Each structure stands twice: as C-alpha cells, then as structure tokens.
Amino acid sequence: MKIIEVEHLTKFYGKSRGIVDVSFNVEEGEVFGFIGPNGAGKSTTIRLFLSLIYPTGGSARIFGKDCIAHGPEIRQEIGYLPSEVFYYEGMRVLDLLKYSASFYQKDCSRRMYELADLMELDLKRRIDDLSYGNKKKVGIVQGLLHSPRLIVLDEPTSGLDPLMQQKFFNLIREENKRGATVFFSSHILGEVQKMCDRVAIIKEGSIINVQDIKTLQKDNYKKIKVTGSGLDEAAWKLDGITGLDHTNGTVSFFYKGDINTVAKLVSKQPISDLTVEDLTLEEIFMHYYE
Amino acid sequence: MNIYRHEFLTRIHSVAIWSVSIAALIFVFTSISSGFTEKAALLNQMMANFPPQLLQAFGMAEMDFSSILGYFGLIFLFCQICLGIQAANYGFGLVSIEESEFTADFLLAKPVNRSFILTAKLLSALTSLTITNAVVWASTFFFLSVYDKGAGYDVKTLVILLASITVFQLVFLGLGVFISLLVKRVRSVTPFSMALVFGTYTFNAFSGMLGEKSLDLLTPFKHFDPNFIVKNSNWDWPLVAISISFIVVSIPASYWLYNRRNIPSAV
Numbered sequence: 001m002k003i004i005e006v007e008h009l010t011k012f013y014g015k016s017r018g019i020v021d022v023s024f025n026v027e028e029g030e031v032f033g034f035i036g037p038n039g040a041g042k043s044t045t046i047r048l049f050l051s052l053i054y055p056t057g058g059s060a061r062i063f064g065k066d067c068i069a070h071g072p073e074i075r076q077e078i079g080y081l082p083s084e085v086f087y088y089e090g091m092r093v094l095d096l097l098k099y100s101a102s103f104y105q106k107d108c109s110r111r112m113y114e115l116a117d118l119m120e121l122d123l124k125r126r127i128d129d130l131s132y133g134n135k136k137k138v139g140i141v142q143g144l145l146h147s148p149r150l151i152v153l154d155e156p157t158s159g160l161d162p163l164m165q166q167k168f169f170n171l172i173r174e175e176n177k178r179g180a181t182v183f184f185s186s187h188i189l190g191e192v193q194k195m196c197d198r199v200a201i202i203k204e205g206s207i208i209n210v211q212d213i214k215t216l217q218k219d220n221y222k223k224i225k226v227t228g229s230g231l232d233e234a235a236w237k238l239d240g241i242t243g244l245d246h247t248n249g250t251v252s253f254f255y256k257g258d259i260n261t262v263a264k265l266v267s268k269q270p271i272s273d274l275t276v277e278d279l280t281l282e283e284i285f286m287h288y289y290e
Numbered sequence: 291m292n293i294y295r296h297e298f299l300t301r302i303h304s305v306a307i308w309s310v311s312i313a314a315l316i317f318v319f320t321s322i323s324s325g326f327t328e329k330a331a332l333l334n335q336m337m338a339n340f341p342p343q344l345l346q347a348f349g350m351a352e353m354d355f356s357s358i359l360g361y362f363g364l365i366f367l368f369c370q371i372c373l374g375i376q377a378a379n380y381g382f383g384l385v386s387i388e389e390s391e392f393t394a395d396f397l398l399a400k401p402v403n404r405s406f407i408l409t410a411k412l413l414s415a416l417t418s419l420t421i422t423n424a425v426v427w428a429s430t431f432f433f434l435s436v437y438d439k440g441a442g443y444d445v446k447t448l449v450i451l452l453a454s455i456t457v458f459q460l461v462f463l464g465l466g467v468f469i470s471l472l473v474k475r476v477r478s479v480t481p482f483s484m485a486l487v488f489g490t491y492t493f494n495a496f497s498g499m500l501g502e503k504s505l506d507l508l509t510p511f512k513h514f515d516p517n518f519i520v521k522n523s524n525w526d527w528p529l530v531a532i533s534i535s536f537i538v539v540s541i542p543a544s545y546w547l548y549n550r551r552n553i554p555s556a557v
C-alpha cells in the first residue's frame with residue numbers, strides 16, 4: 001500500500017519558488033529519505049503534507065486520502081518533528097506533552113513516559129529553561145507519543161549530541177519495525193545512508209532522482225584510482241569516464257558503464273596500484289548538484 | 291476543549307491585570323466624584339466657557355456633572371479605551387502570536403481543523419473578556435453605591451450603559467483577528483491594537499470637532515457614546531447596528547481567511 005502519493009505537487013510563494021511539479025510515492029513500512037540542500041524545497045513539501053500551507057497545483061495523498069480534504073483525520077496518524085522546534089515558553093514539559101497527547105483519540109500517557117524516560121527528559125522543567133537539544137528531545141517525544149503510522153522528520157538530528165542521535169535512530173528503527181513508515185528529510189547524507197531504503201533527491205524545487213539507496217550506490221558510478229609510473233593520460237578516453245584527474249602519478253576518475261571495458265583499459269597500462277570503490281552518497285549527491 | 295483551556299490559561303495573568311487596573315480606575319474616579327457633583331453648577335458653567343470643539347474632542351460636550359451618572363459617563367469613556375485595547379490585543383494576538391512564536395507548526399500539525407481551532411480560540415478570548423466585563427460591572431455598582439452619598443442613580447440606565455461592553459469588546463476582538471489575518475505577519479501585537487483603538491478614538495474626537503458625521507460611522511466610540519446612553523437611557527441603535535455589522539462581517543471573514551492561510555515557517 002502506498003502511504004504517501006505525491007502528484008505534480010507545486011507551490012509558489014507569490015512569485016518565489018517553493019517546489020515545482022514534484023511527484024513520488026512512499027510505500028508502507030519503508031524509510032524514505034528526502035535529500036537536498038537548504039532551500040531546495042524539503043520543508044515546503046513537508047508543510048504541504050501537513051496542510052500548514054496549501055499547494056498552488058497538484059495534490060498529495062496520505063493513507064490514500066487527500067491531504068487538504070481529510071487533513072485532521074490523516075494527522076491523527078502522523079508524527080511530525082520539525083527542523084526547528086518552538087513550544088509555548090511558559091509551559092512545563094509535562095504539561096506540553098499532555099497537551100500534545102490530548103489531541104489524539106488513543107491514550108498516549110504510557111508511551112509518553114516511556115519515551116521521555118528513553119530520551120532522558122526532565123518533565124518538571126519549563127520549556128524556556130531548556131537548551132536547544134533538550135527542546136529537540138521534547139519534539140521527539142511529542143512527535144512519537146501517539147505511535148503514529150507515518151513519522152515525518154524534517155532534519156531531525158540538528159542539536160542532538162552523537163549519543164542522543166544514536167538513541168534517536170534506534171528509536172526510529174524500532175518504530176519502523178513496529179510498522180511505521182518514515183519520511184526522513186535531511187541534508188546530512190551519512191544519516192540518510194544509514195537509515196533509508198529509498199531516497200528522493202530534490203534540487204531547486206524539483207525531484208531529480210528517486211532510487212533505491214543500494215542501486216544508487218552500486219549500479220551507478222564507480223570511483224576508480226590507478227597508480228603507476230608513466231601513465232598516459234591520453235589513454236583514459238572512454239565513454240562513461242568523468243571527473244578525470246591526474247596528479248603525482250595517480251589517475252582517478254568516475255566511471256559508469258560496463259566494468260569489463262574499463263578493466264581491459266586498465267590492464268594495458270603499467271600500474272602499481274588499483275582501487276575500485278562505490279561512491280558514497282555524498283559523492284553521488286555532489287554529482288547531482290554540479 | 292483542550293485548546294480553549296490552554297488559551298484561557300495563557301491569558302489568565304493578562305485578564306487579572308486588566309481587570310484590576312480598570313477596577314482601580316473606576317475606584318479612583320468615583321472616589322473623587324463628590325467633589326465634582328457638589329460643585330456641578332460651577333463646573334457646568336466652567337465647561338460652557340470651553341470651546342465646544344475641545345469638549346467634543348474629549349467626549350465631554352454633553353456631560354452633566356449634576357448627576358453621578360453624568361460624571362460616570364466620562365469614567366466610562368476611559369474604561370472603553372482600556373477595554374478596547376484589551377479586546378484588540380486578544381484579537382490581534384489570537385492566531386498571530388502562534389505564528390510569530392512559531393508554535394503554529396505544533397498546533398496545526400495536530401489532528402484538528404482550522405475552523406475548530408479558531409472557534410476554540412475565539413470562545414476562550416470571549417471568556418477572558420467576559421471576566422473583565424464582569425469585574426467592571428461589579429466594581430461599578432460597588433463603588434457607585436459607596437460614593438454616591440445616598441443621592442442614588444438610575445439603575446436601568448447604568449445597566450444599559452454597562453451592557454454595551456460586550457458588543458464593544460466583540461467589535462475590537464473581531465476587527466483585531468480579521469486585520470491580523472489580512473497582513474502577512476504581525477511581529478508585535480501592541481502597535482496594532484494601539485493604532486486601532488486610538489485611531490477609532492481619534493475619529494470620534496475629530497467627528498465631534500469638525501462635525502464630520504461620516505467619521506461617526508467608523509468608530510465604536512461614537513456608536514457607544516456614554517453621554518448619549520446616559521442622556522437617553524438607550525443605545526444609539528442605528529450606529530450600534532454598524533458596530534454589530536463589524537462583528538458579523540469580521541468574524542466569518544476571519545474564518546474564511548484562516549482556512550486559506552499559508553502558515554509562515556520558522557526558517
């Protein structure tokens with residue numbers, strides 16, 4: 001079953017671009033990465049899911065229902081963690097969490113205490129006394145306390161220390177095992193690589209690729225580095241070779257195509273060393289943004 | 291119910307401060323009322339020597355100092371300014387504070403629709419305003435009976451005067467929320483509510499000074515002119531109807547705007 005279906009979704013803020021003609025689907029139970037630099041339209045897409053803003057064109061459906069027409073019904077089952085967390089300053093953490101829980105039909109108090117315990121959150125403190133990282137923890141607890149079917153994370157790890165990040169990722173993995181679908185927006189590629197099954201790459205408001213993360217890394221480009229004395233740079237002319245660089249007797253390049261062709265080419269050269277690597281998501285990403 | 295309660299609690303200090311302040315204002319002015327009413331003839335004579343435009347500007351043109359209610363009309367004008375600012379503050383802040391402090395993301399990501407949110411917020415603001423209103427009623431009756439020196443006053447007229455508060459508050463609440471939804475972002479509530487209240491108050495003053503009757507139509511201060519109510523023991527119904535139409539238009543229009551609003555994001 002498709003949890004999120006986005007069709008030709010477009011949003012303009014007056015004349016300035018939000019997103020343009022964005023289409024993709026997210027299947028039930030997957031962890032879907034949504035990557036792009038700042039200003040690419042990640043938050044715009046998420047805010048459209050939550051009907052915080054209304055589209056200029058196209059539509060988004062969640063759980064098979066239109067985001068605008070069935071907004072409240074859909075949001076019963078969405079847990080949202082925004083990139084910047086802001087809460088009612090004068091409230092105590094416990095009161096805020098209870099207020100948050102009061103919107104959901106199910107009883108959330110047990111899960112609320114469990115999560116607060118796990119995130120080491122002091123429930124008695126006032127929101128305005130909390131550090132940014134601690135506010136973020138409040139965000140995590142309030143986003144997950146109703147055991148949602150869809151978890152929407154917008155750059156969730158900023159402000160969390162590495163230990164907390166680890167805990168948070170484990171928590172998201174558990175939720176995913178329980179059956180929750182996760183929509184994970186981020187510009188930190190390492191964490192997307194670690195967490196996600198599929199990724200969509202967004203650039204200047206448009207999706208430029210949606211792919212399985214393993215295929216993205218395996219079937220695409222190889223990073224090849226060859227070392228040897230007297231390497232002839234002119235020899236490395238082959239369809240599929242990009243980013244050729246020759247320094248200090250080392251030739252490195254990216255290659256996409258039949259690996260046999262490049263292997264034959266390499267065998268003709270006097271080489272002393274050879275490395276063939278998959279690209280990191282970082283490098284793929286940079287490639288898309290060149 | 292949860293939003294209503296939450297809203298009410300966040301406003302509770304403000305309600306207490308406004309209520310106590312207005313009650314104190316009524317206390318101070320009624321406590322010195324005997325000084326005025328005893329020398330009514332002298333005062334009325336003195337007032338007659340002021341340029342009528344000046345008196346119009348301060349809403350004192352038709353004041354009659356010989357009765358405590360005539361004097362109370364002036365106090366009530368000050369109360370109206372305070373009540374107007376309070377109601378406008380709540381109106382302008384109703385949805386805009388959530389947006390400028392970015393808690394709107396939290397609230398609107400919850401499973402409730404926007405009309406429900408706005409209804410809860412309006413009812414909660416109305417409850418807060420009604421508490422202040424009740425304090426004004428209680429303190430007016432209390433201090434007037436303490437300081438009227440047994441002269442007595444027309445209870446019916448006073449009730450008609452005080453009953454205008456609810457409509458007056460709703461006008462500023464409704465206009466406040468409506469204007470706050472017309473603009474893209476309200477960074478601070480106070481300048482907006484001050485401008486609205488003193489703006490309409492100035493219309494009232496100018497309409498008196500210049501005899502420009504078209505300004506009368508725009509200002510609730512004229513619609514609920516305390517001197518008129520005290521003198522006639524009735525509301526100026528044609529003008530009150532305009533105030534009521536402000537409410538009837540601004541509140542549904544606010545629902546319409548809020549349901550179409552793009553919530554600005556923090557980053």
